[in-house]
Amino acid sequence: MSAMASVVLQKLDGAPWDIEPYLRLGGYEAWRRCVKNEVSRDDIVAEIKRSGLRGRGGAGFPTGTKWDKVLHHRVKERYFVCNAGEHEPGTFKDRYLLKHYPHHLLEGCLIAAYSVESKASFIYINHEYEEERDSLEKAIEEAKARGLMGKDVLGTGVDLELELFSGQGSYVAGEETAMLESMQGRPAMPRQKPPFYPTDFGLYGKPTLVNNVETLCNVPRILRNGAGWFTGIGTETCPGTMLFSVSGAVDKPGIYEMPMGTPLRRLIEEAGGVPGGRKVKAVFPGGPSFAMITADQLDLHMDFDSLKKAGTGLGSAGVMVVDDATCLVAETLRYSEFFKVESCGQCPPCRMGTINLASLMSKVERGEGTQKDLDSLLQLCGFVKGTGYCTLVTGAAVLVQSSLRLFRQEYEEHIALKRCPYQAVAAGVD
Numbered sequence: 001m002s003a004m005a006s007v008v009l010q011k012l013d014g015a016p017w018d019i020e021p022y023l024r025l026g027g028y029e030a031w032r033r034c035v036k037n038e039v040s041r042d043d044i045v046a047e048i049k050r051s052g053l054r055g056r057g058g059a060g061f062p063t064g065t066k067w068d069k070v071l072h073h074r075v076k077e078r079y080f081v082c083n084a085g086e087h088e089p090g091t092f093k094d095r096y097l098l099k100h101y102p103h104h105l106l107e108g109c110l111i112a113a114y115s116v117e118s119k120a121s122f123i124y125i126n127h128e129y130e131e132e133r134d135s136l137e138k139a140i141e142e143a144k145a146r147g148l149m150g151k152d153v154l155g156t157g158v159d160l161e162l163e164l165f166s167g168q169g170s171y172v173a174g175e176e177t178a179m180l181e182s183m184q185g186r187p188a189m190p191r192q193k194p195p196f197y198p199t200d201f202g203l204y205g206k207p208t209l210v211n212n213v214e215t216l217c218n219v220p221r222i223l224r225n226g227a228g229w230f231t232g233i234g235t236e237t238c239p240g241t242m243l244f245s246v247s248g249a250v251d252k253p254g255i256y257e258m259p260m261g262t263p264l265r266r267l268i269e270e271a272g273g274v275p276g277g278r279k280v281k282a283v284f285p286g287g288p289s290f291a292m293i294t295a296d297q298l299d300l301h302m303d304f305d306s307l308k309k310a311g312t313g314l315g316s317a318g319v320m321v322v323d324d325a326t327c328l329v330a331e332t333l334r335y336s337e338f339f340k341v342e343s344c345g346q347c348p349p350c351r352m353g354t355i356n357l358a359s360l361m362s363k364v365e366r367g368e369g370t371q372k373d374l375d376s377l378l379q380l381c382g383f384v385k386g387t388g389y390c391t392l393v394t395g396a397a398v399l400v401q402s403s404l405r406l407f408r409q410e411y412e413e414h415i416a417l418k419r420c421p422y423q424a425v426a427a428g429v430d
């Protein structure tokens with residue numbers, strides 16, 4: 001682990017979304033070198049590979065490997081899409097980057113699109129992000145006015161446009177193949193994988209590079225400072241920083257950029273700790289699709305591999321803190337409802353599984369559940385886990401499994417008392 005540099009994002013003086021402060025800090029320098037052919041496409045991809053950058057959209061897939069695959073694909077018609085569909089509860093870091101650091105993103109997109117020789121390039125943006133879209137549009141105008149994008153970039157003969165595509169407004173639409181389907185005018189439903197990975201079969205069935213906003217924002221600074229700079233931050237297998245979206249029972253919810261591998265306890269302290277003299281009861285370290293952890297696990301390191309080893313995951317780092325005044329059954333129900341509503345309904349185990357999980361969870365939470373319902377919940381999780389064309393239903397199952405494994409006693413209390421014990425306390429019944 002490197003020293004704890006708390007914030008690594010460059011602080012821009014003046015309005016952060018203007019091009020001037022970005023240029024003063026060496027912004028677009030990496031792009032200029034790429035487009036002027038001072039570095040070859042293979043060199044760019046090799047440097048990204050050496051940096052060990054892993055995708056920040058949830059799966060942590062090695063970015064350089066993906067770029068390599070598209071660049072060297074035998075099919076020459078390729079596409080590039082930046083995924084700014086962000087829709088997961090507890091994750092709001094892409095929104096922050098879009099609004100405050102649009103030029104970091106644009107430069108990352110330009111380099112990515114150029115590197116894979118993309119025929120057409122897009123930024124797929126959550127349709128609710130209006131201010132963020134304005135910020136991005138303004139940044140595009142500024143970049144065009146400086147000849148950094150559009151026709152004949154910096155007099156090199158390279159033409160590169162980035163088109164904004166308004167998202168479908170659903171969680172599943174952020175899954176890359178569902179996103180590509182929706183961009184072709186079809187329902188936003190995931191494709192079956194394998195074989196339909198976007199690097200081989202993407203937009204219009206052609207090789208397509210899809211990367212998350214945060215992943216792409218890392219690209220210019222890696223090329224500017226060198227892969228060695230990046231590997232000096234974070235852990236050996238998860239270099240760099242992560243933008244943690246911290247919410248729930250913390251005094252200062254927000255975005256915290258910290259090195260990968262930062263202990264969870266440190267992150268919660270940075271976010272002001274739990275307010276009102278309350279204690280941490282549970283934490284979702286990677287949003288609602290990964291297992292929760294308990295207060296005795298706060299020394300866990302926040303990176304893809306450490307959390308996977310601990311039986312959970314980092315996802316897109318939507319860290320949700322739950323305090324000891326919160327009913328975990330109600331909290332679990334809330335996200336079970338989310339999964340039910342957001343299931344696209346294409347795969348029967350997901351469609352039926354998320355409905356049944358939410359309905360059983362609701363029954364238990366209302367105080368009408370039985371021991372048999374708890375057994376049914378676990379059985380159902382076992383049935384649906386790992387099914388479906390995307391990971392939505394697996395997330396829904398993991399949520400309930402981890403909640404029941406760690407907080408079974410609260411489920412038992414609901415059954416024994418025939419009501420939610422927490423609501424009773426709040427209403428002064430106890």
Ligand SMILES: Cc1cc2nc3c(=O)[nH]c(=O)nc-3n(C[C@H](O)[C@H](O)[C@H](O)COP(=O)(O)O)c2cc1C
Nearest residue numbers: 055056057083085086087174175176211212215391
């Ligand atoms: C249900 C679901 C929703 C997703 N939503 C997003 C999203 O909003 N933004 C995103 O970048 N990735 C999302 N992903 C992950 C993408 O499918 C894909 O892995 C990612 O965009 C690749 O970029 P990266 O390699 O830079 O992380 C989602 C995945 C699933 C299963």
